[in-house]
Amino acid sequence: MKYDPVEIFKALSNPSRLEILKFIYESGFTGTLEGESICCEQCSCMGDVVGKFNLAPSTISHHAKELVRSGLVKMERDGQYMRLLPNPEALQAAAEYMEKVVDSTKGK
């Protein structure tokens, strides 16, 4: 498999990190931040996340790295800023993995 389910579950297993992920996914491909984002209107950047959560920048940076490591999020530099982009394919893959485990109990 392209994504390691254990790494994905580990990334999702911390409440702060899960909320950060949701924030990134929700503001992912939209202009919903309506100009509030100092980075761009098509994504969240580190600063947006730092502004949203009551955690030190270094902590946010660490969590972001974990999300990237697992494949759930992609990151790219945009000048001074770091764009955080959802990678739904990874989350989808993990969900499908779980469905397979569910199905392994079926028809028995």
Added chain:
Amino acid sequence: MKYDPVEIFKALSNPSRLEILKFIYESGFTGTLEGESICCEQCSCMGDVVGKFNLAPSTISHHAKELVRSGLVKMERDGQYMRLLPNPEALQAAAEYMEKVVDSTKGK
């Protein structure tokens, strides 16, 4: 929600525990152990898991408790034995939670 996604992800985030879960789900509702189980033929028991994995009984017991705590597995005494039963509803709920996060990026 009936199940806490973070608790479920935490339960799934350890490689040993994930394998144990899969073992329980696969032997869940079947007679596939074909009499090999010293507990029963409709489920796995602690001893089956202990026999399958290279971990101390106390460690297996601990992991089983975590799986029960998260809701992924149900446990019931059968005389001397403890039956381990899949609770696919919980795993399904977590998978659906993930799908919702995936969908939160859609149509944008």
Added chain:
DNA sequence: CATATAATTCGAAATACTTCGAATTATCGA
């Protein structure tokens, strides 16, 4: 009741995780 088997609890050791603040690196704008 005594012994054997199954499983849990307890305490301890090693490791990993979470978080912070301080120092550092990267980039932008005047």
Added chain:
DNA sequence: TCGATAATTCGAAGTATTTCGAATTATATG
């Protein structure tokens, strides 16, 4: 180029997790 802003790295403290072995509890059987 210099100062400001954005983000990362580093080291440290506190906490949680993983695993074990020994002791304990629960149940079955002779």
